Each structure stands twice: as structure tokens, then as C-alpha cells.
Amino acid sequence: MQVTAMHFKRKAGENLRNEKLQKALEKLQTKFVDGRAVAIAELPNFEEIRDAATDIRDKVIRNLDRYLLRFEQEATARGAVVHWAETADEVNRIVAEIAHQHGLHKVVKSKSMVSEECGLNDALESQGLDVLETDLGEYILQLAHEPPSHIVAPVVHKSKEDIADLFEEKHQRPRTTQIAELCREAREMLRPGFLSADLGISGANFIIAETGSVLIVTNEGNGRLATTLPRVHVAITGIEKVVPTLEDVTTLLRLLPRSATGQSITNYVSVLTGTKEKGELDGPQHFHIILLDNGRSKLLGTELQPMLRCIRCGACMNHCPVYQNIGGHAYGWVYPGPMGSVLTPSFVGLEKALDLPNASTFCGACAVVCPVKIPLPDLLRQLRTRQVEQQLRPRQERAALRLWSWMAQRPAVYALGTRLAARLLRAFSGSTKRFRYLPGVTGWTSGRDMPAPAGRTFRDMYRSRRSS
Amino acid sequence: MSARENILARIGKARGPAAAVDVDLAIRRRQRGPIPALDKDIVKLFGERAVKLASDVTRAGTITEVPGLVASYLRERDLPMKGVCWPVMALLDWQDTDTDIEIESRAARGDDLVGITGAFLGIAETGTLMLLSGVQTPATVSLLPETHIAVVEAGRIVATMEQAWDRLRVERGALPRAVNFISGPSRTADIEQTVTLGAHGPYRVLIIIVG
Numbered sequence: 001m002q003v004t005a006m007h008f009k010r011k012a013g014e015n016l017r018n019e020k021l022q023k024a025l026e027k028l029q030t031k032f033v034d035g036r037a038v039a040i041a042e043l044p045n046f047e048e049i050r051d052a053a054t055d056i057r058d059k060v061i062r063n064l065d066r067y068l069l070r071f072e073q074e075a076t077a078r079g080a081v082v083h084w085a086e087t088a089d090e091v092n093r094i095v096a097e098i099a100h101q102h103g104l105h106k107v108v109k110s111k112s113m114v115s116e117e118c119g120l121n122d123a124l125e126s127q128g129l130d131v132l133e134t135d136l137g138e139y140i141l142q143l144a145h146e147p148p149s150h151i152v153a154p155v156v157h158k159s160k161e162d163i164a165d166l167f168e169e170k171h172q173r174p175r176t177t178q179i180a181e182l183c184r185e186a187r188e189m190l191r192p193g194f195l196s197a198d199l200g201i202s203g204a205n206f207i208i209a210e211t212g213s214v215l216i217v218t219n220e221g222n223g224r225l226a227t228t229l230p231r232v233h234v235a236i237t238g239i240e241k242v243v244p245t246l247e248d249v250t251t252l253l254r255l256l257p258r259s260a261t262g263q264s265i266t267n268y269v270s271v272l273t274g275t276k277e278k279g280e281l282d283g284p285q286h287f288h289i290i291l292l293d294n295g296r297s298k299l300l301g302t303e304l305q306p307m308l309r310c311i312r313c314g315a316c317m318n319h320c321p322v323y324q325n326i327g328g329h330a331y332g333w334v335y336p337g338p339m340g341s342v343l344t345p346s347f348v349g350l351e352k353a354l355d356l357p358n359a360s361t362f363c364g365a366c367a368v369v370c371p372v373k374i375p376l377p378d379l380l381r382q383l384r385t386r387q388v389e390q391q392l393r394p395r396q397e398r399a400a401l402r403l404w405s406w407m408a409q410r411p412a413v414y415a416l417g418t419r420l421a422a423r424l425l426r427a428f429s430g431s432t433k434r435f436r437y438l439p440g441v442t443g444w445t446s447g448r449d450m451p452a453p454a455g456r457t458f459r460d461m462y463r464s465r466r467s468s
Numbered sequence: 469m470s471a472r473e474n475i476l477a478r479i480g481k482a483r484g485p486a487a488a489v490d491v492d493l494a495i496r497r498r499q500r501g502p503i504p505a506l507d508k509d510i511v512k513l514f515g516e517r518a519v520k521l522a523s524d525v526t527r528a529g530t531i532t533e534v535p536g537l538v539a540s541y542l543r544e545r546d547l548p549m550k551g552v553c554w555p556v557m558a559l560l561d562w563q564d565t566d567t568d569i570e571i572e573s574r575a576a577r578g579d580d581l582v583g584i585t586g587a588f589l590g591i592a593e594t595g596t597l598m599l600l601s602g603v604q605t606p607a608t609v610s611l612l613p614e615t616h617i618a619v620v621e622a623g624r625i626v627a628t629m630e631q632a633w634d635r636l637r638v639e640r641g642a643l644p645r646a647v648n649f650i651s652g653p654s655r656t657a658d659i660e661q662t663v664t665l666g667a668h669g670p671y672r673v674l675i676i677i678v679g
């Protein structure tokens with residue numbers, strides 16, 4: 001997927017002024033934030049489970065190669081073919097080769113954020129394959145030619161009226177804005193696609209080393225259809241998704257749906273191992289699993305290593321005051337919100353996503369809700385440090401910080417400077433005692449006024465109180 | 469070097485030689501995580517939690533009552549009296565239920581409207597059915613039809629998914645091609661985060677607990 005994270009500021013500004021988007025984003029708060037709170041209150045030992053889940057993820061990440069090799073061994077023994085890919089392009093090439101090798105033309109896909117990383121749909125379409133997204137949200141986005149704006153609820157930025165317009169245009173059926181009817185319409189349009197597809201592509205929420213299995217959680221059932229009906233199934237996932245045992249994955253399943261959508265369990269949890277057995281009436285004959293690196297292994301051994309624990313629940317973005325106000329598209333790549341602000345610079349390069357580590361108020365809500373305790377604000381701070389070290393910040397900002405640092409190390413100069421600034425700002429603030437415009441830092445005053453200082457510095461006031 | 473070797477080399481280098489664990493041992497230990505406290509009456513709990521996730525639940529004294537219960541469920545809701553069942557359930561007395569119910573045993577097709585399956589186990593913690601794929605238990609029967617009816621024996625309801633894995637290991641040894649955990653009708657909340665039942669799979673699920 002094309003990276004447009006460099007346009008973050010402009011897009012964030014546009015989205016703040018987009019009333020329809022603002023209305024759509026309100027739903028996140030009531031459904032996801034409140035839903036999660038209720039689901040977690042029902043689990044009295046939530047914190048204990050959260051600690052155990054964090055340990056499981058850390059244990060795997062510390063020995064990622066061993067667990068991946070064990071997974072490969074078990075999956076291969078059951079008849080699956082395991083492929084390794086260093087880059088997105090390699091994934092696209094492998095899938096195209098599989099399609100060619102088996103003579104496949106019609107693809108049904110269940111939701112996979114890793115395939116979004118790869119831009120897989122475009123790559124397969126350019127090879128002449130027919131690709132159909134089957135998750136309702138992803139299907140809507142495919143019709144609208146838009147990227148997802150949330151990793152769990154990809155179409156959260158659209159209203160039912162938007163979707164009604166889109167369906168009317170693309171399906172040539174009478175317009176309806178009833179949500180249940182829109183869902184039925186999509187089901188009827190997609191069912192023939194499932195029945196005629198010869199290649200099913202899915203992601204994997206987890207892969208299990210003990211059994212060589214791929215685990216997929218879905219609510220709609222499209223994940224099950226895409227991995228049951230076509231004669232070939234390709235699962236694409238990141239190398240960090242491995243867990244040791246069925247017991248471990250069960251612990252993680254107590255947290256993933258609760259953190260994501262406030263469900264105690266998703267409607268379907270499918271554990272897929274190997275290919276169709278002899279005499280079985282349904283199921284794929286060939287099962288390929290692609291393990292993608294794409295920058296993940298580079299995080300190992302760095303301060304950003306805890307990010308590899310992520311189980312993609314989306315709780316961090318649901319609770320982020322920045323995401324809640326600007327939506328996912330502004331982040332400019334596959335992963336939005338706090339987790340995306342760490343992943344995007346890590347995967348595509350810090351220089352291409354300069355604003356993302358700064359797109360945080362550091363309120364800490366993301367770290368509080370993360371089911372695997374990723375210290376997201378610390379990781380964002382780490383990326384900010386790297387930006388400064390690599391001289392990636394704008395010259396003006398660097399000069400300002402150098403000046404401040406020089407002054408801060410000279411108390412007398414600092415005291416004089418702040419005293420002058422406080423008085424001057426006070427004097428120029430006029431009768432309102434507020435600034436509607438500040439030259440050089442217009443971004444600060446474009447959405448709110450800056451109150452003028454009291455005219456005296458803290459140190460002045462402290463001194464006068466002590467002496468009185 | 470291949471992608472596989474490059475990736476493994478990078479991971480190995482980042483970890484360093486000292487820290488490697490015995491993965492075999494870690495996997496063999498199969499350590500369970502913390503488990504939430506659950507009501508002792510797991511059959512009751514299973515039913516309650518299944519209803520909470522929008523399944524319909526009913527009880528049967530013996531397996532022979534199943535065809536009659538299926539027929540009355542379909543009739544009450546004005547659903548087609550015609551469906552498909554797992555081959556393993558073909559022996560049930562579908563014809564002789566003084567109903568006009570017509571059941572074929574095979575994998576489901578796109579236009580089947582009612583699918584009848586058994587279940588390997590029920591899991592009380594979440595009100596979940598655990599179905600295993602196999603020659604006699606095709607996975608499509610619980611998936612393609614608009615109505616899914618599942619029969620589970622009361623004695624085969626366990627408290628947690630951990631217990632279910634243990635039973636699977638003891639009774640089957642290896643995992644089948646597909647283990648499907650099902651918790652109610654298929655659903656989506658993609659449009660305005662509003663939950664709608666019946667996305668790509670069944671619109672309704674009836675669980676018949678036998679015994």
C-alpha cells in the first residue's frame with residue numbers, strides 16, 4: 001500500500017473539519033470503548049490474564065526463530081506448504097506463482113491487514129486474477145476504491161447513507177438505508193463469488209507452533225467460507241504471530257475480542273491444520289502459508305521490540321483522543337492510531353512518517369488498554385528521540401530547541417529571557433488578553449486562542465511572596 | 469541466501485546465542501493460563517451464555533426426540549421443512565416424525581436453507597459449540613444454510629476451551645483439518661457499528677442439548 005503519512009498534518013486538518021466523519025467517529029466511543037469496558041468488567045481476573053498474555057508474547061518474541069521453525073515443521077508434516085517472504089513484493093510474487101501453478105483465476109479474500117501492507121489486490125489484478133474482498137467492510141471499500149481507516153472496523157468512516165449510495169450505484173438495485181437490508185444485499189452479491197472461487201486468501205490472527213495450525217477469528221463467517229470452499233487456501237501473516245501452544249492461544253483469545261469489539265468471543269474461531277483429508281466432502285486440497293517479515297525482525301533487540309507483542313485488537317486507536325478526532329486515513333498507511341504511529345515509521349522508514357510519533361498527546365490511554373501491555377507512549381517517545389538524533393526534525397524546530405537548551409543551561413539568561421517574553425506578550429495582547437494570531441506559530445492559534453501570560457514569571461511571583 | 473535463511477539469521481543475531489530456550493520442553497509443558505471462575509453447573513451456564521450470544525437453546529431427553537424438536541422449531545418460525553445434515557446423523561429417524569421434514573445427508577450447497585450438525589463438545593465459558601471437520605462431519609453444513617441446528621450431549625459440555633483441547637488430544641490425538649468454534653449466528657457490525665445478525669453464515673442457530 002502507498003505510504004501517504006507525510007501528508008498527516010494536512011489530512012488531519014481536513015478530517016477535523018469533515019462533519020460527516022466526525023459524526024461517524026462518535027460511534028467508536030459508544031460501541032467500542034463502552035463495549036470493551038463492559039466486557040472487561042465481566043472478567044474478574046482480567047489483569048492476571050493480561051500479565052500471562054504479555055509473558056506468552058514476550059517468550060515467543062525472544063525465541064522467534066525457534067518457534068517459527070517448529071511451526072514450519074508441524075505445518076509441513078500436515079501437508080501445508082510454508083513460504084517465507086522478506087518483503088511485500090515477495091508475498092505478491094509467491095501468491096501469483098501459487099495461482100499460476102494451480103491454474104487459479106477467481107480469488108475470495110477474508111480481511112487481512114498484512115495483505116493491505118503488500119497491496120496484494122492490485123498485484124493480483126495486474127496478473128489477470130479476479131479478486132473479491134468478502135468482509136463486509138472491506139467489500140464496501142473495494143467498491144469505493146478506498147483504503148481501510150481502522151484495523152477492526154475498516155469502514156468506520158462511512159455512514160449508512162454513504163453505503164446506500166455506493167450499493168445503489170454498483171449493484172443497480174433499489175436504494176435502501178436499512179442496515180439489515182444492506183447486509184443482506186452484500187450477502188446476496190457475495191455468495192456466488194464464494195461458490196465459484198478457486199483461491200481463498202486469508203490472514204491469520206495467530207499461528208500455533210505446537211500443531212502447525214492457522215487460527216482465524218471472524219464474526220461474519222466469510223473467513224470460514226474463504227478457507228473452506230475454494231480448492232486452494234493461502235494464509236498470509238507476519239512472522240511475529242506465532243504462539244507456542246493451544247493453551248497459550250486460548251489465553252490470548254480471552255483478551256482479543258474483548259479488547260477489540262467488547263465480545264467475550266468472536267462468532268467464529270477457526271483452527272485450520274493441513275489439507276482436506278481423504279474422503280472429506282469439503283475443505284481445500286492445497287494449503288499455503290506465507291510468513292512475512294517486512295521490517296518486523298529489524299525491531300528485535302531494539303527498544304521497539306515490545307511492539308511485536310501486538311495482537312491487532314485496535315483498542316489503542318479506539319481510546320486515542322487523536323484517532324477519535326481525525327480517523328484512520330490521516331495516518332497514511334495500513335495501521336492507524338498509536339500502534340500505527342509506531343509500526344508505520346518502523347516498517348516504511350522514519351523519514352516518511354515524521355508526524356506520526358508526534359501525533360499523540362501522551363495521555364497514556366493506549367498503554368492502559370493494551371491487552372499485551374505495550375508501552376506505546378514510551379515507544380513513540382523513542383521514535384521522537386531518533387528523529388532528533390537523525391536530524392529529521394525541521395530546521396526551525398531544531399534551532400528553537402537549541403536556543404532553549406542554551407538558555408536553560410544559563411539560569412541568569414533564562415530568567416531575563418522569560419521575564420522579557422512574559423511582559424512583552426502581556427503588553428501586546430490587547431484588551432482581550434488573548435492572542436488570536438501568533439506570527440511563526442500559526443498552527444497553534446488556528447483552532448484556539450492563546451491566553452496571554454500574567455506579565456510576571458513564576459520566579460518573580462515566588463520571590464515576592466517569600467519576601468512579603 | 470533465501471528469504472527463509474535471511475529472516476532466521478536476523479532473528480538469531482538479534483537474540484544472541486545465550487538466550488535460546490528449549491522450545492520442545494516449553495511446548496510439551498502446555499502450561500495453562502489463568503482461568504476465570506465459572507459457575508459449577510456448566511450445562512446451565514452453557515445454555516445461558518449461548519442465549520446471550522443470540523443462539524436459541526432447547527433441551528431434549530434423548531437423541532430420538534431431536535427430529536421432532538427440529539420440525540417444530542422450523543414450523544414455528546415458518547422456515548423451510550427441508551435441509552441437509554451431517555452423514556453421521558443420517559441414521560436419526562427423520563422420516564417418522566409425523567412431520568413433513570425432508571433431510572438429506574451430505575455436504576451443504578449454496579442454496580441449502582437448513583443445516584443440522586452435531587458438535588464435538590460445548591464450552592460453557594462462552595456458550596460455544598466446538599465442531600470438528602471430517603468425512604462424516606462436513607464443515608459447510610454449519611456455515612452455508614441460513615439456519616444452523618446443532619445437537620450437543622449434556623455430558624459433552626466442558627467448562628473451558630483448555631478442557632476442550634485436552635479432550636481433543638485424548639480422543640483424537642491430532643487436530644482435524646478444521647476445528648470450528650461457533651458462538652451464535654454470523655454477524656457484522658461493519659456498518660455504523662450496529663450489530664446485524666446473518667452476515668455470510670447462518671441468521672439463526674438452535675442448540676439442542678440432549679440428556
